Amino acid sequence: MLLKIRKITWAMVAFFTAAFVVLYIAKDPPTGAPSNIATPMMPLEGDFKLTTNKGETFTAANLMDRPSVVFFGFTNCPDICPTGLSELTELLGKLGDSADQLQVLFIAVDSRRDTQMIVREYLTSFDPRIIGLTGTKEEIDTAVKTFKAFYEIVPGAKPDDYTVNHTAGMYLIDKKKRFVGKLDSHESLEVSLEKLLRLLKR
Amino acid sequence: MRRFVRIALGCLMAMLISGMAIAHEFSIGSLTIDHPWSRATPPSAKVGGAYFAITNNGTEPDTLVSAMTNASERAEFHLMSMTGDVMTMAQVTEPLVIAPGQKLVFEPNGLHVMLFELRAGLKEGESFSGTLTFEKAGSVELVFKVDRMGAKAPTANAAVDQTGDAQDHSGMSHGSE
DSSP states (O other): OHHHHHHHHHHHHHHHHHHHHHHHHHSOOOOOSOTTOOOTTEEOOSOOEEEETTSOEEEGGGGBSSOEEEEEEOTTOSSHHHHHHHHHHHHHHHHGGGGGGOEEEEEEOOTTTOOHHHHHHHHTTSOTTEEEEEOOHHHHHHHHHHTTOOEEEEOOSSGGGOEEEEEOSEEEEOTBSEEEEEEOTTSOHHHHHHHHHHHHHO | OHHHHHHHHHHHHHHHHHHHHHOOEEEETTEEEEEEEEEOOOTTOOOEEEEEEEEEOSSSOEEEEEEEETTEEEEEEEEEEEETTEEEEEEOOSOEEEOTTOEEEEOTTSEEEEEEEESSOOOTTOEEEEEEEETTTEEEEEEEEEEOTTOSSOOGGGGOOTTOGGGOOSOOOOOOO
16 A cells, blocks of 8 residues: 555656656747847848947947947936946946957937937946947937847827837947847846956957 | 853844944834835936835735825836846836735836936935825835945945934834935
8 A cells, every 4th residue: 555655656756747847848938029139149230320429420330340348228217227337337347458448339229318418428427438329210220220139119108208118138249240149137247247358358 | 151142242233233224114004114215316317216115014905006206206116127138117007005914125127116307316325205105004204315326226325324314213104304
């Protein structure tokens, strides 16, 4: 009798373990993100034209010859944008002088509210090496498409209260203008630093 | 033995003091609101976030209805979430019910009070007052301490307040400073 119970118990354990493994493997990968998300070592194709916070023109050609970190955001963002820019500031501080070889770009996707002047003022809180990029809606759309990033305007209670959903990860682009990875907003500062060091060595 | 007790007491005191330096708490009815805080904003930023944790120590559920602060024109409850690698932001429209024994946490990268039309930039070390209104418990006035820009959780710095308000850890609700 006891042996029978034991056998049944073991059979159940085996069954549930197998079921768990099967379910775990079959589990859907996280969805919802744009499907054309950048994959490692993908060359950046197409051109775009934006304006830096110093009033200079910035095109895809400016991504050649030096590695870049590209972050999308908007100044009416209470959470991830100041957090991300603070983290970038900290990372650039940790990199010290070698950070000078890095091109750090903040593309303001809210073309209606984020003028060149507003973005320039906004960025005074962060590392001065971070370059703000603005443009008309068409220019922003073209740039976002080039990076295979994503943004959308979400209407709010009042016409000026809209918020913007946007790509949160920071794109790492090597000096040959290829996507080589991303800084994830969930990873630790140490991991991000390691990725930047690797990007600088490429 | 006596020495041991003295060391233990010393440790306990140190823990209490350090705890006091960070935490400040408000309460209304059976609800406690722990450490209301906010983050410094960059110049030209017109929005900010405010955070706290509400615990319901009572036997009845209550609902958080609204928030307002003297730092902003308006305040709404918003939820930031990630869909893949896309940050999404949306106003919370369903009722924010706090069941008995439960804790509702407002924090960066999650549920937060979205401060619209900031009257002035929020500066680290400063504080501002605000009010939360609950369906049953009514309204409670809070003091929000402004922490470092981009802080993911409150740091001890936020408690360094020129007005000495950090001394207030009585757990009693009180008026503005």
